[in-house]
Each structure stands twice: as structure tokens, then as C-alpha cells.
Amino acid sequence: MRAHEAGALHAEGYGGPPQWxxxxxxxxxxxxxxxxxxxxRDEAGHLVVGGVAATRIAEEFGTPAYVVDETDFRRRxxxxxxxxxxxxxxxxxxxxVYYAGKAFLCTAVAxxxxxxxxxxxxxxxxxxxxxxRAGFPAARVGMHGNNKSSAEIEDALxxxxxxxxxxxxxxxxxxxxxxxxxxxxxxxMVRVTVGVEAHTHEYIATAHEDxxxxxxxxxxxxxxxxAEILAASDxxxxxxxxxxxxxxxxxxxxxxxxxxxxxxxxxxxxxDGHVMPEMDLGGGFGIAYTSQNTPxxxxxxxxxxxxxxxxxxxxxxxxxxxxxxEPGRAxxxxxxYTLYEVGTVKDVELGGGxxxxxxxxxxxxxxxxxxxxxxxxxxxxxxxxxxxxxxMLSRVVGxxxxxxxxxxxDEFLPADVxxxxxxxxxxxxxxxxxxxSQYNHVxxxxxVAVRDGExxxxxxxxTIEDILALDVD
Numbered sequence: 001m002r003a004h005e006a007g008a009l010h011a012e013g014y015g016g017p018p019q020w021x022x023x024x025x026x027x028x029x030x031x032x033x034x035x036x037x038x039x040x041r042d043e044a045g046h047l048v049v050g051g052v053a054a055t056r057i058a059e060e061f062g063t064p065a066y067v068v069d070e071t072d073f074r075r076r077x078x079x080x081x082x083x084x085x086x087x088x089x090x091x092x093x094x095x096x097v098y099y100a101g102k103a104f105l106c107t108a109v110a111x112x113x114x115x116x117x118x119x120x121x122x123x124x125x126x127x128x129x130x131x132x133r134a135g136f137p138a139a140r141v142g143m144h145g146n147n148k149s150s151a152e153i154e155d156a157l158x159x160x161x162x163x164x165x166x167x168x169x170x171x172x173x174x175x176x177x178x179x180x181x182x183x184x185x186x187x188x189m190v191r192v193t194v195g196v197e198a199h200t201h202e203y204i205a206t207a208h209e210d211x212x213x214x215x216x217x218x219x220x221x222x223x224x225x226x227a228e229i230l231a232a233s234d235x236x237x238x239x240x241x242x243x244x245x246x247x248x249x250x251x252x253x254x255x256x257x258x259x260x261x262x263x264x265x266x267x268x269x270x271x272d273g274h275v276m277p278e279m280d281l282g283g284g285f286g287i288a289y290t291s292q293n294t295p296x297x298x299x300x301x302x303x304x305x306x307x308x309x310x311x312x313x314x315x316x317x318x319x320x321x322x323x324x325x326e327p328g329r330a331x332x333x334x335x336x337y338t339l340y341e342v343g344t345v346k347d348v349e350l351g352g353g354x355x356x357x358x359x360x361x362x363x364x365x366x367x368x369x370x371x372x373x374x375x376x377x378x379x380x381x382x383x384x385x386x387x388x389x390x391x392m393l394s395r396v397v398g399x400x401x402x403x404x405x406x407x408x409x410d411e412f413l414p415a416d417v418x419x420x421x422x423x424x425x426x427x428x429x430x431x432x433x434x435x436x437s438q439y440n441h442v443x444x445x446x447x448v449a450v451r452d453g454e455x456x457x458x459x460x461x462x463t464i465e466d467i468l469a470l471d472v473d
Contacts, residue, residue, distance in 0.1 A: 016350060016354055016393070017393055017410050017412075018377075018410055020290070020291065020292035021290070021291070021292075021410050021411070021412070022291060023391060023412065024391050024412050027382075027387065027389075027390075027391045027412055027413065027414050028041065028045065028381070028382070028386040028387065028414075030047075030381060031288075031291060031379065033288040033293075033295075033334075034288055034289070034290070034334065034379055034426040034427055035049065035334065035337070035426050036049050036050065036069035036071075036072035036334065036335050036336075036337075037069075037071075037072050037075065038050070038051075038069075038072075039069075039426075041386060044385070045382075045384075045385045045386030045387075046383070046384060046385070047381065047382075047383040047384075047422075047424050049067060049069050049337065049450055050067075050069040050070070050071060050072070050450030050451050050452070050453070050455075051450065051451075051452055051453030051454070052067075052450040052453060052454070052455045054067075054339055054383035054384060054422055054424055055383075055384050055422065056455065057339055057448055057450075057455060058339060058341065058384070058422055060455065061446055061448050061455070061457070061461070062446075062461065063339050063340055063341040063362055063363075063422070063445075064338060064339060064340045064341075064361070064362055064363035064367055064445040065338070065339045065445050065446055065447075065448055065461075066336055066337075066338050066367070066428065066429075066432065066433055066445055066446070066447045066448065066459075067336060067337050067338070067339060067447075067448050067449075067450060068104075068109075068332070068335055068336040068429050068447060068448070068449050068450070068458075069335050069336070069449075069450055069451070070112065070449045070450065070451040071451050071452070072334070072335040073109070073112060073331060073332060073335040073336075073429070074112055074115070074116055076298070076330065076331045076332075076334070076335060077097075077099065077112070077113060077116040077118055077331050078116055079297070079298035079299070080097045080118070080298045080302075080325070080327050080330070080331065081097050081116060081117055081118060083297070083298045083299035083302060084097070084298040084299065084301055084302030084305075084325070085097065085302060086299070086302065087302045087303045087305075087306035087307070088302065088305075088306050088309070088323060090306070091306055091309070091310055091320055092320070093309075093320045093321070093322060093323060094322045094323075095302075095322075095323050095324065095325070096119050096322070096323070096324040096325075097118045097119065097324070097325055097326075097327065098118070098119040098120060098121040098142050098280075098283075098324055098325070098326045099113045099118045099119070099120055099121065099326075099327065099328060099331060100121045100283055100326045100327065100328025100329075101120055101121055101122050101123070101127045101130070101131075101328070102121075102123050102127070102328060102431075102434060103328030103329050103331070103332045103333070103429075103430035103431055103434060104328075104332045104336070104429060104430055104431070104432075104433055104434050105122075105127055105130050105434070106130065106447065106458055106459050107130055107133050107134045107458075108134075108449060108458035109332075109458070110130055110131055110133075110134035110136050111134045111135075111136075113136075114134065114135075114136050114137065114140075118140075119140040119141065119142060119162070119324070120136055120140060120141050120142070121141075121142045121144055121326050121328075122141060122142070122143055122144065123143075123144040123145045124145060124152065125149070125151065125152040125155055128141070128143065128152070128155060128156060128159065128161075132159060138159045138160035138161055138162070139160065139161075139162045140162055141156075141159070141161040141162060142161065142162060142163045142164075142165065143156040143161050143163070143164045143165065144165050145165075145167065146167040146168070146212050146213055147167075147168075147171075148164075148167075148171060148174075150174060150178060153171075153174060153175055153178050154178050154182070157175075157178060157179060157182055157184055157186055158182065161187075162187060163187045163188065163189050163239055163278075164186055164187065164188050164189070165188070165189045165190075165191050165242050165280075166188050166189070166190060166191065166225070166229070167191050167213060167214060167215075168215075169221075169224075169225065169228065172188075172225060172228050172229060172232070172236070175188060175235075175236065176232045176235040176236050177235075179235040179236065180234070180235045185234070185235060185236065185237050186235060186236050186237065187237045187239050188229060188236050188237065188238060188239065189238075189239050189240050189241065189242040189278065189280060190215060190222060190225050190226055190229065190238070190240075190241050190242060191213060191214035191215065191242045191243070191244070192214055192215055192217050192222045192241050192242065192243050192261075192262060192265065193213060193214035193215060193216045193217060193222070194217050194243050194245070194257070194258045194261045194262060195216075195217060195218050195261070196245045196254050196257045196258045196261075213244070214243075217261055217265065222241075222265060223265065223268070226238065226265075226269055230274055238274065238276060239276060239277060239278045240266070240276040240277060240278035240279045240280070240321060241262050241265060241266060241276065241279050241280070242279075242280040242282070243258050243259075243262055243280065243281060243282050244282030244283065244284065244326070245258050245282060245284060246284050247283075247284040247286075247329065248284065248286040248287075248329070249284045249285060249286050250286045250293070250294060250295055250296065251296070252296075252301065252304040252305060252308060255281060255304075255305055255308055256308045256311075256312070258281070258282075259281060259305075259308050259309060259312045260312045260315065260316075262279060262281075262312075263279075263312045263313055263315070263316040263318060264316055266279060266316065266318055266321070267316040267317055267318045270318055276321065277321055277322055278321055278322045278323070278324065279321050279322075279323055279324070280323070280324045280325070280326065281305060281309075281323060281324070281325055282325065282326055283325055283326035283327045283328060283329075283330070284329075285298075285301060285327050285329070285330040286329070286330070287329055287330055287333040287334050287427060287430075288334065288427070289376065289377055289378055289379065289426075289427045290377045290378065290379050291379070292377070295330070298327075298330070305325070309323060328430060329430040329431065332429040332430040333427050333428075333429045333430035333431075334426065334427055334429065335429045336426075336427075336428050336429025336430070336432075337424050337425060337426045337427070337428055337429075338363070338367065338368065338424070338425045338428040338432065338445070339383060339422060339423075339424050340361035340362055340363050340396075340407070340422070340423045340424075340425070341361060341362050341420065341421070341422055341423075342359055342360070342361055342417060342418065342419050342420060342421040342422075342423060343360050343361065343362055343399070343419055344358075344359075344360040344419060345357055345358070345359050345360070345417055345418060345419065346358040346360075354393075355392075355393070356393045356394065356395055357392050357393070357394040357395070357413065357415075357417065358394075358395050358397055359394050359395065359396045359397065359413065359417055359423065360397050360398070360399060361396060361397070361398060361399070361407065361423055362399060363398055363399070363407070363442075363445065364397065364398010364399050364400045364405045364407060364442075365398050365400050365402060365404070365405045365406075365407075365437075365439065366398070366400060366436060366437050366438065366439045366440065366442045366444065367432060367433070367436050367444060367445050368407055368425070368428060368432045368435075368436075369432075369435045369436070369437065370431060370432065370435065371404075371406045371407060371408075371409060372402065372404045372405065372406065373435070375409075377408075377409060377410075378407065378408045378409075378411075378425050378426075378427060378428075379408065379411055379425070379426060379427070380396055380407070380408045380411050380413070380423050380424060380425045380426075381413075381423070381424055381426075382413065382414060382417065382421060382422070382423065382424075383421075383422035383423060383424035384421060384422040385421070387414035387416055387417075388414075389414040389415040389416035390414070390415050391412035391413070391414065391415070392412065392413055392414065392415040392417070393410070393411075393412060394408075394410075394411050394412065394413040394417070395408065395409060395410065395411075396408035396411065396413075396423060396425070399440075399442070400439055400440050400442070401440060407425060408425060433445075433447060433459070438462075438467055441464070441467055443461060443462035443463055443464060443466065443467060444461070444462040445461060445462075446459055446460050446461040447459035
């Protein structure tokens with residue numbers, strides 16, 4: 001569904017429940033694919049994640065609140081390191097897993113990523129600052145971004161990052177000049193626009209030709225970029241090629257086409273005398289936000305991509321280089337949920353005898369912009385009690401001054417949902433805190449990590465005083 005400029009209420013498909021949304025036989029049931037491992041209801045009907053009840057989160061930290069299961073996050077990180085990586089190791093090549101910090105990053109998360117042996121991908125000076133604060137090993141940090149400032153490039157080179165992914169000819173010149181001034185040789189990769197459209201929303205498909213990222217393969221810019229970097233070898237060390245075909249991807253077909261095109265260029269460069277030691281196939285692996293999503297496991301993804309690498313390298317006549325991937329959402333997304341309190345409930349006639357409850361919560365598009373931004377679907381459940389009331393078609397909406405301020409477009413909630421109830425929305429561990437705002441001067445929620453029955457703040461709640469502190473009288 002394409003987002004409408006006038007808001008989600010005008011989008012195609014607005015109206016009754018979508019065909020994919022099943023009428024539940026048990027409105028209290030938790031779909032395991034949407035939640036951190038071990039999520040359950042206790043005897044009182046409370047949602048429990050990481051051994052901590054949602055009611056305890058509300059009492060200790062208030063609502064709204066982001067909750068992330070540290071054990072589940074670490075488990076998913078290890079699955080990419082071990083299960084995804086195993087088929088590549090069987091091919092005799094190494095695999096580096098770069099956690100995409102843009103999904104969600106704070107000091108604690110950077111340390112979890114380092115502990116689990118992953119690398120870290122950052123896209124700004126701010127994200128690099130988090131890595132530095134966490135003491136993340138510089139050689140395991142990659143610097144991304146389509147418009148890095150001179151200050152950001154200098155900061156990255158002084159820190160000693162393991163690679164900078166260059167995105168334009170201006171940037172090649174900029175990185176080379178700064179490297180020469182600092183007396184270092186900058187390790188770089190070339191972001192290649194391979195002309196593959198992932199089957200995803202147009203705003204998050206990143207490898208088709210008509211968009212801002214990378215050097216076009218079809219137009220010859222990628223080959224020219226490689227040549228310019230090699231000509232500046234006193235300042236630039238060309239590690240390899242990089243591709244990213246989009247986000248929320250559920251199969252490997254797009255990767256097959258992208259890898260084939262990348263390895264063809266890789267072979268051409270090798271034939272001209274420079275063997276690039278690395279290649280990055282990107283990330284974008286999808287997660288389940290609702291019952292309609294069927295993501296692949298990390299192991300199955302690894303098996304599929306390793307086979308693609310083996311086939312495409314053989315076809316191109318080159319050895320498999322050291323490969324890397326960049327999962328973000330696939331690690332953080334399902335490890336987190338957002339907890340809200342219901343403020344009002346409105347029963348609205350849709351026509352033809354159909355009705356919908358508008359359930360307003362104490363957050364909204366300031367803590368989850370994805371529904372308004374590109375029509376993202378979410379699920380939700382009652383978090384503080386079970387109910388034997390019949391299911392009622394509901395829409396969970398926020399408190400902001402936009403008709404498109406929708407958290408969950410379509411869901412069945414118990415017909416007795418009322419003010420004071422707690423609502424939990426799974427799958428919010430990625431791109432929710434990262435995309436959050438202060439719209440209507442609403443402070444951003446805290447991030448609470450749960451593990452083995454313990455809960456602790458890893459990002460505190462923003463306050464009105466924080467917001468007002470930016471004003472200059």
C-alpha cells in the first residue's frame with residue numbers, strides 16, 4: 001500500500017478489515033512469530049516478556065514505553081553470526097555480520113552487539129558517537145551515508161573505522177583529501193546501484209535506478225567510481241563493492257540478481273589487475289509484524305545466500321571473497337514491543353452495519369511513524385488482563401493532531417476494551433525509537449531492557465524540560 005500525502009485515512013484499502021486479518025478464535029492468544037521468544041500470559045492474564053510483566057513496566061516506568069528483550073536480541077544476533085554464517089564457512093570464506101545501527105542504537109545495544117562478536121554499521125556522526133561511547137572496536141565499525149560531512153569523515157578516519165562506504169564522486173574526492181591531510185589510507189567500499197527492485201514499499205526499496213543511493217551499474221558510474229578510487233590509491237584502499245536492495249524482504253530472489261551483477265563487476269576489476277578482497281550483500285531481511293508475514297530463519301537465509309554466492313562467483317570465474325551482510329530489523333525488530341495505556345474508546349459506524357472501535361492511546365506517530373510514513377501494519381494485544389468478551393474490529397490511534405496518527409490500522413481487540421487498559425504492540429524494536437519525534441511537544445518514551453525477570457532503563461524518558469531546554473529565549 002502506498003502512503004497517501006493526505007494521511008493514512010485516504011490510502012488505498014482504507015475501510016473494513018483486510019482479507020489477511022483472521023477473525024480470532026481466542027482474542028487473548030499471542031502469535032509466537034510476532035513476539036520475543038518465551039513471551040506468554042501469566043495466570044492473571046498479564047503479558048510477560050523477559051520474565052517481566054507489562055503491568056510492572058507500566059508501574060515502574062510509565063507509559064508509553066519501549067520494551068526490548070535483551071536475551072532475545074542477543075539470540076537473534078548469534079543466529080546471524082552462527083546459523084547464517086555456517087554455510088559461508090563451509091564454502092571456505094569468512095562472513096562479517098554488521099548490525100545496522102539505524103534500526104535502533106543506544107550505548108547498551110552497541111555493547112550487546114560487540115559482546116556477540118558482530119560488527120556495527122553506522123550512518124551518521126551521531127551513531128558513530130554512540131559506538132565510541134560504548135567502546136566499540138573501531139576496526140569492526142563501518143560508516144555509511146549518502147551525504148557524509150567532512151567532519152563526520154574526519155571523525156571516522158581518526159577513530160580508525162574498518163570501512164567507509166562511498167556513495168558519490170564528490171565523496172570520493174572528500175574522503176581522499178581528508179585521508180591525505182590526516183596521513184592515513186582510508187578503507188573504502190563502493191555502493192553500487194544494481195538495478196534490482198525489492199518487492200517492498202517504494203520508500204524503502206533502495207537499489208532501483210531513480211533514487212539517491214549509490215553508483216549506477218547500468219550507467220557505468222560504478223566502474224568509473226572504482227577507477228577513481230584506484231587512481232587515488234595513495235589515500236584510498238579499495239576493499240570491495242556494496243549493495244543494498246531494500247528492506248522487509250522475505251525471499252532471496254532479489255539477492256540472486258544483485259549478486260550476479262556485483263560479481264560481474266568484481267570479475268571485471270580483477271581482470272584489470274585489482275582483486276577486491278570483500279563484498280557486502282546488504283541486509284533488509286524481513287520480520288513478522290502480523291500474521292500475513294512469513295520471514296525466513298537466519299539459517300535458511302544463510303543457506304540461500306551462500307548458494308547464490310557460490311553460483312554467481314563460479315559463473316563470473318572468481319573466488320568467493322570475504323562477504324558481509326547488514327541485518328538490523330531482523331535482530332532488533334521482534335525483540336521489542338511498545339506498551340501504551342488506553343485513554344478513550346469510540347464506537348464508529350462504517351456503514352452497512354459494520355462498526356469499528358477507535359482505541360486512543362497515550363502515544364502515537366511520535367513514537368511510531370511507520371504506519372503514517374509507509375502504511376506499515378502492526379498487531380496488538382491487551383497487556384494487563386485477559387478478556388472473555390467477543391472480538392471487536394478496532395483501530396489503535398495516537399494522541400497527535402493528524403487523522404493519519406494510527407498505530408495499528410486493523411486488529412481485533414476484546415469488545416470490553418476500556419480507558420486504563422494496557423495495549424502492547426509487538427515488532428517495534430526497529431525503526432520506532434530511531435524514527436521518533438517530538439511532534440506536538442510530546443516527550444519520547446524510555447527504552448526498558450528486560451532479562452531474566454529484571455528490568456532496567458537503557459534510554460530514559462524524555463521530559464518537557466528536555467524539550468524546553470532547546471528553546472533560546
